Amino acid sequence: MRRYILSYFWSHMEVFYNLLQNQSWSDILAKAKSDQINLKKNPAEWTNICSLLQSEFIKYATNEKAVLVSKLCFEYIKLKTAGYLTVTDENTQVIEELGIKAFEEQSSPQLSSFIKICQFTPVAKQAVEVNYAKEKTNSLDTKKVTLFPRTDWLNPLFKSSLETHFYQALKDVFPSYFIYPNVALSNIFDKEQIFPHLNSEQRSFYFNGVVDFVVYDPTDKHMPKYFFEVDSFYHDRQEAMIRDAKKNAIFNAANISLHRIRPDSDSLTTKHDFFCEINKLVRESST
CATH class of the missing domain: 3.40.1350 (Trna Endonuclease; Chain: A, domain 1)
Structure with missing residues (x-):
């Protein structure tokens, strides 16, 4: 049984390496998510794969077109946040910065959504601090007499x-x-x-x-x-x-x-x- 499990695992790893060789990052990220149970049957090897993926992805994303980089960085960070991929804090910050830069180059409205799931990028931290400062200022403003309805305090029925x-x-x-x-x-x-x-x-x-x-x-x-x-x-x-x-x-x-x-x-x-x-x-x- 153990020999069968190892053989099954290595067949998955072989597919992974082939995808990496072809730089098929959409397929790589999809496989990391869909085959999670099988991939984690060998934790040590999967850790090594994750280490290789993050370094290779950064090399790839550094020179790729912004429209593709933004999409892939968004998916990479989502998978990391959900625990599908292991990424060091340092590399997470690099991927976050690559994604932010790609979204900015396109003037994409998705930039704010991406920043919300970032953790280590200074821009993301600054956004949190700015929001906190705004909330604090608004809180102080409530002490003044309000002469008009604060409809900006209302939440819509649906958030997305x-x-x-x-x-x-x-x-x-x-x-x-x-x-x-x-x-x-x-x-x-x-x-x-x-x-x-x-x-x-x-x-x-x-x-x-x-x-x-x-x-x-x-x-x-x-x-x-x-x-x-x-x-x-x-x-x-x-x-x-x-x-x-x-x-x-x-x-x-x-x-x-x-x-x-x-x-x-x-x-x-x-x-x-x-x-x-x-x-x-x-x-x-x-x-």
């Missing part, structure tokens, strides 16, 4: 175009239903009914957890019928995985499906894509 697309897709799939975002678990399940089936941690989470989208049927006393979570790469973090497990356990205790949809940055981003995926999940749950 992804959530907006998903909401519109739900409305298309369920045109006669009511769709609500960010519904508290305590508003979905009756406490007295579900608590005997939960452990202490799940009971605590019951009061804090929310479901991204809930579909209510107005013809059936406005009862909740379908439940959806839109997961991003942030859900690969350990703390997010723990929260998701608690939420899943609550729905499992009630024997009710919590549909999770993981958007793919390359395809599952439009309302139509979400529409198809939602229809598929609903059909599968009803069979």
Whole structure:
């Protein structure tokens, strides 16, 4: 069995080296994510691969076109943040700086989104300090008499175009239903009914957890019928995985499906894509 595992692992490594030789960085990053379980079966070798990847990527990105570098740096930092790739702090800063430079050369509106996931670049640290200073100044300003409505203090219902697309897709799939975002678990399940089936941690989470989208049927006393979570790469973090497990356990205790949809940055981003995926999940749950 051990010989089989090693043989299987080395076949994956051979593919990795071939991709690296051809500078196929989009495929390299995709493989690092999709084959994570198999790649980590040999931690020592995978650590060496990660060390090689970061140095080779920096060499590659230093002389490549900005439009490609910006996209690859964004994906590299996301994978590093989610734990798919190991990168030293020093090299992380270099990749962050390469990405920022590439976004700036294109005057890309995605620059601010990229800076938000950076940790070591002085520009990113400065952005955090500037935001803090603005918040502090605004806090001091509240002591003055406010003569006009502070609409800039209000938050929109959806924080991203992804959530907006998903909401519109739900409305298309369920045109006669009511769709609500960010519904508290305590508003979905009756406490007295579900608590005997939960452990202490799940009971605590019951009061804090929310479901991204809930579909209510107005013809059936406005009862909740379908439940959806839109997961991003942030859900690969350990703390997010723990929260998701608690939420899943609550729905499992009630024997009710919590549909999770993981958007793919390359395809599952439009309302139509979400529409198809939602229809598929609903059909599968009803069979």
